[in-house]
Amino acid sequence: MAKTIAQINEKIKAGSVVVVTAEEFTAMARTKEPGQLAQEVDVVTTATFGPMCSSGAVINFGHWNPGIRMEDITLNDVPVYQGLAAVDGYIGATAESKYDCQYGGAHVIEDLIAGKELRLHARGKGTDCYPTKEIDTYINKDVVNEFYLFDPRNAYQNYGAATNSTSKIKYTYMGCLLPSFGNVTYSTSGELSPLLNDPYLRTIGLGTRIFLGGTQGYVVWNGTQFNTAKERNSHGIPLGGGATLAVIGDAKEMSTEFIRAAYYEKYGVSMFVGLGIPIPVLDDDMAGRLAISNSEIETYVFDYGVDGHPAVGKVNYAELQSGKIELNGKKVKTAPLSSLSVARDIADTLCGWIKDGRFLLSEPVARFPMDSSVEPLRQRRAGQDASEGAER
Amino acid sequence: MKKRFALRFAPGLVEQPLVSKLVRAYDVDVNILNADVSSGRGGKLIVDLVGRTEAIKQSVSWLGGIGVVVSEIVKELVFNQDSCVSCGGCTAVCSSGALQMDREWKLVYDASKCVVCGLCVNACPLRLFELSMERGA
Known part of the structure; x- marks a missing residue:
């Protein structure tokens, strides 16, 4: 019999909810049918902890006296986006310090979360209502008004694995790729990953309450590059890319255990974001989706040594997680880039919050579009039809 | 055996004949790879000490005792x-x-x-x- 989210929340409040992690659920599904699991389990927690470049934070610095209209802002020499009123700023995770390319927006965010003091410098042109032209001071997360994470694209549903056919090492956002197909890197938590457990986003939508960076956050839109037109396998899993989420949460309440700055050699700064989503086991269909196992989740292996990154193979996550895959008839070493051990901590933490009655599930306010595709940026004349002159 | 060390010392030790002392008293060969020593400013020597394990150990211990800062050069x-x-x-x-x-x-x-x-x-x-x-x- 189908359950509703309201019924599950009643069970959470009564302390009788049954919640397991997606890995535990998949293990249970080896011996039990989806129908039985839908009866026995109410909520399945999913999680991921990987580098997510499209992340950042909104900060309201508070007004200076006499006022300044901040038009050029840095935090520890990292540029902060200034085009938001007088004292609002947005610090993007991949922004780089003017003087140290290995320190960037992600480090600023991590340092603020850690409670550190950061140097704030700002200039304004000086106006009748905001006469101050320059300030140089220190802030921490307790002295600013708001400091919240707003990530335009997190939780990629699936992602292609990477390799390198050339004779030279390639330093990429997919890690160090050794020459001559010397290794393959991949970056999802497989059967524990949120959007692989609800591939058509039946239960995850606008307003869904989630675990974000160690505290409660929310899904606030579909992520950018949201793609539901991606080729899917027989289990409904998109083969690469796919859906994404825009998320928000109070960074003042977050922990550096679940938000960590990263620097990828010869690429730049990124940020590990810890994200977990509880999925209600509403019915047999959801139970079937949640039973997905690593061997059923497939992705392509792309050659980052060649322009356009052509696919050179197709693998599943059981193979990737085994440490070796076969590529062009040869065994190639594989390595993860997202931390499965931290993802497991997140899934367990979320289980605990729900069991303790501290976290209630939310009904999506609206579902995300299921007819969305991603287009490249093309050279075009003003007014030119989008399909005209398309190369592919 | 052979080990490589950096020896750093204060101005007061510049006048001490460190190397010949090591050779005579501890029976180690000293190969000086780099020397930056000047009177009144102290100095730094990069040396290979060649000899019995025990002799090298005693040499290092003696150097430490007279105030030379000794660190082994190892890539790790x-x-x-x-x-x-x-x-x-x-x-x-x-x-x-x-x-x-x-x-x-x-x-x-x-x-x-x-x-x-x-x-x-x-x-x-x-x-x-x-x-x-x-x-x-």
């Missing part, structure tokens, strides 16, 4: 494991098997397998590896 990997999130990025480039994921997907580092190739230094997105050239002797 220093890993700040406390800050590691076990992403696994370093395992992509570690062919010696020193860096591996265990069954729980935690990173394990086995220093005895490390060949100090240094590839993990740039592969770690948290920059937790360093190649060290000296260690206190």
